[in-house]
Amino acid sequence: MTVHKRDYYEVLGVSRECGDEEIKRSYRKLALKYHPDRNPGDKEAEERFKEAAEAYEVLRDPQKRQIYDRFGHEGLEGTGFRGFSGFDDIFSSFGDIFEGLFGFGGRGARSRARQGRSLRYDMELTLEEAFTGKEEEIVFHRLETCATCGGSGSAPGSTPKTCTTCQGRGQVIQSQGFFQVTTTCPVCHGQGQIISDPCPDCRGGGKIRAEKRIQVKIPAGVDTGSQLRLRGEGEAGENGGPPGDLFVVIHVREHHFFIREDENLICEIPISFVQAALGDTVSIPLLNTEEEYELDIQPGTQPGEVVRVPGKGMPSLRGYHKRGDLYVKLTVKIPHKMTEQQKDLLLAFAETEKLSLSNRKKKPKRFWKK
Ligand SMILES: [Zn+2]
Ligand SMILES: [Zn+2]
Structure with a gap:
């Protein structure tokens, strides 16, 4: 159910054809009359003050005014227009219009509570x-x-002590020809007190x-x-x-062993080609010193193969006791040097694969020779 709202033109006491200047003048007059600093505790004045602010908010805006002229209050509701929630809302929107009012600031800087810096x-x-x-x-x-x-x-x-220059208002009015200009009091810097x-x-x-x-x-x-x-x-x-x-x-900080990707951890473990071929178990130190993970390397593991270990990654900030996964990349090391015995064993292995190695023949082929 919507409360009956007065016509905005009626609220400001202007005609439907009136111009922007007249709307502004009329609003200033009402704002001054019903200003909360002048009518402390007066509920009626408070309502009039809010009503005038809402009417002004609509009629000063050509787009809103057009909608209101054609469709009335309901038309504005359709656009999500909601008026004001309170005085602070009004002052932050129309603070400038109060600047020029005789003796009344928006509200002195003195009374404005502000949150401290973060x-x-x-x-x-x-x-x-x-x-x-x-x-x-x-x-x-x-x-x-x-x-x-x-x-x-x-x-x-x-x-x-109350500032005598501004009488505690925090602002002073200076005359410049026809105009009255309101500025922050230079003596108390807007505090109203000394x-x-x-x-x-x-x-x-x-x-x-x-x-x-x-x-x-x-x-x-x-x-x-x-x-x-x-x-x-x-x-x-x-x-x-x-x-x-x-x-x-x-x-x-970056870690020497683990790379982190969100909740997952990635690491690289070098294994020998024998471990890769025959399978083995290697132990991986995890981030909490007590924990080690025994990773089973399957026989026939290929170089660069990645093994996923579920639940051994980083703890999740979202889920209680949940953890991401650990991905272990297995790199296969080929020995730089071998003993004669090791070479013989590998040659014997090569024979079982019917593999004849060119550099073990009398005349080795040297493709790479310049
Ligand atoms: Zn002052
Ligand atoms: Zn102190």
Whole structure:
């Protein structure tokens, strides 16, 4: 069910044919009249203020105005238009229109609570540490609310004085011919208050740079680019706003033996041609030192063959106790030198294959001779 909405032209008190300037002027007049700073706690004024903002939002926009003219409120709903959720929403959209209003800023910088900055901490891990997870104390610096003055900037026992230049509004109006220009107060820099007796610890800033130590728990399976968000561990907020967050960004170092591809591990194991031909078992050291994997090499393994070992890769960040796979590439080594006995054995083997080796004949063929 939709609540009955007043006609936007009626709300702003303008005709359907009126121009943009008239709409803007009319809205400014209403915004000033129903401004929440002038009507604290007045629900009726609040509704009028919101209603006017919504009407202005639509009528100042040629596209929205056209839809509204043709299809009314329902037409706008069809486009996903939703009006405003609250004052902050209105001020952030139309802050500029309040700039020129007599004595009324959008809202003084003083009252605007802002979240503190988020921080980034880069952490380097070995592949082993990424495999097992890690708990580590990190040390970093951040701006914290000064404990001595509680962030006010004034020395204990004293209070900030209202700025006499702007009467606490944070903004001043200057006349330039016909125009009235509103600018940030140069004396208090928009704070509306002046600290006469600054806090000795933060020298009036309300914040101090402090060293912070936090125990961070890195889960098993993190990869380069993984981020841990520690809520509220960033810098202190402004004017009572919440603190920012701390992001721990992970970098995993390259490993001398394993190559990582997401949750899988890849390694290369050299085996002798005899092992490849006859089969064998080789032991592969895994990333957690206690674990070794006994890999069965099948008789007749070909050079470069890749064996997949399920569940012996990296732990998965997504699934509990799940792990990726291990891929073992088997490279076959051919001996550089052999004893006479070994050569004889291989020649005997060659004979069983009816293989006559050219370089074992009286006159060897030398294709490669220049
Ligand atoms: Zn202080
Ligand atoms: Zn001032």
